[in-house]
Amino acid sequence: MKKNTTNTYRIMKNTLFYLTILFVFTSSISGFTQNMEKQKRLANRDMREGNKLYHQNQFAEAEVAYKKAAATNPNTPKTRFNIANAMFQQKRYKEAIAQYQFLAKNTKSTSLIAKAYHNTGNSYMQLKDYQKAVNAYKNSLRKNPKDEETRYNLALAQELLKKQQNQNKNKDKNKDKNKNKKKDKNKNKDKDKDKDKNKDKDKDKDKKKDKNKDKDKNKDKNKDDKDKDKKQDNKKNKEDQKDKNKDGSKPQPQRGKLSPQQINQLLNALNNEEKKTQEKVNAKKVKGQKIKTEKDW
Numbered sequence: 001m002k003k004n005t006t007n008t009y010r011i012m013k014n015t016l017f018y019l020t021i022l023f024v025f026t027s028s029i030s031g032f033t034q035n036m037e038k039q040k041r042l043a044n045r046d047m048r049e050g051n052k053l054y055h056q057n058q059f060a061e062a063e064v065a066y067k068k069a070a071a072t073n074p075n076t077p078k079t080r081f082n083i084a085n086a087m088f089q090q091k092r093y094k095e096a097i098a099q100y101q102f103l104a105k106n107t108k109s110t111s112l113i114a115k116a117y118h119n120t121g122n123s124y125m126q127l128k129d130y131q132k133a134v135n136a137y138k139n140s141l142r143k144n145p146k147d148e149e150t151r152y153n154l155a156l157a158q159e160l161l162k163k164q165q166n167q168n169k170n171k172d173k174n175k176d177k178n179k180n181k182k183k184d185k186n187k188n189k190d191k192d193k194d195k196d197k198n199k200d201k202d203k204d205k206d207k208k209k210d211k212n213k214d215k216d217k218n219k220d221k222n223k224d225d226k227d228k229d230k231k232q233d234n235k236k237n238k239e240d241q242k243d244k245n246k247d248g249s250k251p252q253p254q255r256g257k258l259s260p261q262q263i264n265q266l267l268n269a270l271n272n273e274e275k276k277t278q279e280k281v282n283a284k285k286v287k288g289q290k291i292k293t294e295k296d297w
Helices: 002-055 059-072 077-089 093-106 110-126 130-143 148-247 260-285
Strands: none
Touching (some): 093 110
């Protein structure tokens, strides 16, 4: 009897333990479920508030409301999509693109992926990056081939891309033309420099010629001066020869051209010589006559 009562006691005790654990587990699940439902209600409330603000064109306030909803219930892809749309409306296109791309890679909803790629294309269109816009629209059509709006946007992006490429080609051509013009200008400048150098060389040659002409003129002048000096010397020699014949004295040899003062000095010297010779002649005539000498005291 003791053994049976002991086993019964143990069974009841274990059963009570398991029942307690089950109660706690059930309570925790119930509390977790209630918490999740509460979070969903709060998130839905913030989402509704964000949508209201979005339709009132209050995009910054709508973004704040959507972010509150995402913080409360982060597992809702639509919340991130709405955040990206609010950024797009505020012209923060690069931030919106990052949100759309993250959503496209991390959600299983085909329709939401198509919308995310469509809006990515719209963002690239605003940035005038038409090649990336074309790629985004193509990805959207792969997920939803029946979307005519995306197909229209794709055709528009392709047309704008062609125009952009043609403009870039024209710009490159104009750049090449401008480069060629600059090269031609530089060549012309170099030619002008060479011309100026040649002109300077010609000027130098002309100067040298003029110098040589001046030298030749100076030589001719010197020759003429020498010839004149020779002629004058010859004339003087002839005159001196005449004077020599008169008084018997030899004339002094002359070199170079005499100045008027030198000529006057020579004439005075000749006159003095004539006076001396005349005095000698007179002295010879008067012989034996005593000459008184007087001294000045």
